Amino acid sequence: MRLVTASEMQELDRITIEEVGIPGVVLMENAGQAVTDAAVDILSNISDPQVIVVAGKGNNGGDGFVVARLLSNIGIKVKVYLLGDVQDVSGDAKINLSVLHKLDFKIVELKNKSDLKRFNKKCKNVDLIIDGVLGTGIEGELRGLAPDLISIINNSTSQVLAIDIPSGLNADTGQAHGIAVKADRTVTFALPKLGLLLYPGRNYVGELEVADISIPEEVIESEHINKELITPNLAQQLLPRRNCFGHKGTFGHAVVIAGSKGMTGAAKLSGLATLKSGAGIVTLGMPESLNSILETKLTEVMTVPLTENRECCLSLNSLTKIMELSKAADVMAVGPGLSQSEEISYIIHDMLNKIEIPLVIDADGLNVIEDLGILTNRSKPTVLTPHPGEMARLTGKSIDEIQANRVQVTLQTAQDLNVTLVLKGAATVVATAKGRVYINSNGNSGMATAGSGDVLTGIITGLIAQGLSADQAATLGVFLHGLTGDLKLEEETTYTLLAGDLIKGLSNAFKYLEE
Ligand SMILES: NC(=O)C1=CN([C@@H]2O[C@H](COP(=O)(O)OP(=O)(O)OC[C@H]3O[C@@H](n4cnc5c(N)ncnc54)[C@H](O)[C@@H]3O)[C@@H](O)[C@H]2O)[C@@H](O)CC1
């Protein structure tokens, strides 16, 4: 499902109105009808329901005027409030406002604090507040009475239905402009706005419905929208097909370079997750003194001891063997539990320079990259899987800056560095070097647990081994990872979920997608 920014949606609206010739009031009528249908559904068990529509001066308010008329037409009692002066309403919203005037609707203007006080009292006795204060036209921090009005809506006990986007929410980033309406349900138009799927936005949206308001598919197609939600459908399409005459070589050979003293778990998890995601053969290379431990921990994953230094971390001499391993492999993952040192940094740079198969780099592998130019110059795909802290180091931006603009920062960095970039965290963002973005919306807080990232690295690596491109593997990988975590909650809780459970749970996630 494609996702849009506010300006992309405004452009789709504009083309539909100006170039295709569907009048704006028609789109507004359709939008109003969709919200009305949702309101009727919410109110279906309430006898003699009372509804308030709160409108702003823009087109989001215009949609609200349509809803008021349509609800009233079917006998539902509606009161209409306008944030501001009726004189200031313009365009299609003004057309619908004058219709309300002609139909003898009373429009109550909210122009000062005492108006808000009266509004607050009225909110106490209604069943549903319909929020048409602000939509995609919001600009900058909330001004005037808007914050107080939103706070009154949030403090009421009524249900709240948001038109297009909860007022106060940024459609591009999912950040609140100071404060935003907490809706129980949101009806968004044509395509979901990015901010509805990102955090904290998602916590404001409630149940999300996408309504067709007759923006032609041709118009949407022509705009080449580059952002997409990873749906089960998309994940299913990406699932590598298993050749029934295949042998283990058919499903690829992956090499995972991981581990250091005290971090054998990271090596085990990433190696095993690679194999459990369908790779035919997995070889785990780790500092030699850990080999016997990992041989005991792992049965199906092969292990290769690599030269180590006094700290039981990989030493420079290990490079020869790593290069040799890469020659026989289809993909290599490096990073989980490696620890950080100058030697590791040198090893990673050398690998990036010389290894001519796709590379998946995570954790310590990411933290030691100093020369970013080395990524840009690689001829084979590179997948980086940073969490926000690692991303901060890579980009030189603060974690706050990154979290406030997850999509934009990930997209820009993926293009700048010529990599497939997976920014982990709630609503994981995958961005490709070619400028596409995939947002993942599954997963749960139980997955914020040690080793969870190592499992993700393994899943992506295993998928590349089976022939998916780096972009496809990252996209399917984050979905499978989140789905596994969600399905596992049938037995576990968000408190008890462990990375090892995710590996065991992968079977259910694959099964789910196969069916
Ligand atoms: N023709 C179209 O473009 C369509 C638009 N639609 C609706 O129109 C909405 C967008 O309408 P608009 O572009 O008119 O914009 P909005 O209605 O979202 O907001 C514009 C209004 O908000 C005020 N405002 C902006 N930033 C503010 C801030 N920080 N603090 C306080 N007030 C602020 C402006 O002064 C203006 O009155 C969509 O979300 C959707 O609901 C739908 O009716 C479908 C068709």
Ligand SMILES: [K+]
């Ligand atoms: K709204």
